Each structure stands twice: as structure tokens, then as C-alpha cells.
Amino acid sequence: MKVKRNFENPTVNLAVTGLMAACVFVATYFFNIKIPVGGTDKTMIGFANVFCILSGLLLGPVSGGLAAGIGSCLFDLLGGWASSAPVTLVTKFLMAFFCGLIAWGGDGTAKKLSRVIVAAVTGSLSYCAMYLFYSWAKLALVGSAWQAIQIQLAVKAPATLINAAIADVIGIPLFYVLRGALKRSGLSYR
Structure with a gap:
């Protein structure tokens, strides 16, 4: 390949x-x-996934995945989530990889709006599923009560879906702005 x-x-x-x-x-x-979602566990709403999706759209599956995974992993290592850094590296890589794979499928460039939308949504939702599964598995493996797991996932699920929506709503238009600028500058976009 x-x-x-x-x-x-x-x-x-x-x-x-x-x-x-x-x-x-x-x-x-x-x-x-x-x-805060109880104990030492926490989650965030923010703009990181915007740049993860943008990485997949601009750079394609492999380079975009590396950018998303490495940037997110570095944050975990330096921001107090070092124990989850390896999982973050993989899940954020896969989010941008799936996005880039779909967006860049066929002719090798992200051109069609419908393809870009499907790519961004697929990348974002795949990350949501991986993140929620990881959160559930981590809590279940340490023996948390089912009610405690439900409470934590009840907070994490809306937050991760909000992050997905933010990523797609901002990332897609930003991609087209940057793509146009790169094309006009002669740097990229055949």
C-alpha cells in the first residue's frame, strides 16, 4: 500500500x-x-479534536494520525494523565487515521464535501466509541461498582459527543479555508 x-x-x-x-x-x-467526574478521574470539553480531525483531513491517514496521536500523547504526559498516554496515542491516531482514510479515499485527495463530512463524523464518532469503551474497561478492571461506572459514563458520554460535534462543526470549514490557502500558495493540494 x-x-x-x-x-x-x-x-x-x-x-x-x-x-x-x-x-x-x-x-x-x-x-x-x-x-471532574469523581475520584481522580476527569474529562474535558475543548478544541483538541478539531485539530485531530483537521490533521486527518489535511495530511491524510498516516501523517494526520501521527500528528493527532503524538500531540495528544504529549499533552497526557505533561498534563497529568501520563497513565493514559499510550491509549491516547493509539485512539487519537485512529481517529485521524479513519478520518484521513475516508477523506483521502479514491483519488487520493479530500475534495468532495460529502466525503469530508463523512470522514470527519466517522473519525469523531470512532474516537467517542474508543474513549467510552476505554473508560468503561478501566473502571471495570479496578472493580468499580456498576452504579459508579454508570455515573462516570453519564458525564463522559455527553462531553465526548460535544467534543465530536465541536470538532466537526469547526474542523470541516477550517479545512476548506486552509486547503484554499495552501492551494493558492502552491504548497499543496494538487
């Missing part, structure tokens, strides 16, 4: 992937509202 990437120059692709990882980290760190 040939890796599809938007920036043909590997150095430029690496630099833009790093830039998007930094955007994911900054959005996660500075633009969030923390919601």
Missing part, C-alpha cells in the same frame, strides 16, 4: 506533521474546560 500524503517533499511533510502535532497539544492544553 502506497502511503498517501499531501506534501510530496518528505521534509515538508514531516514539518507540517510536527506543526499539526503542536497545534493538537496547544489546543488540548489551553483551550479546554475540565469536568
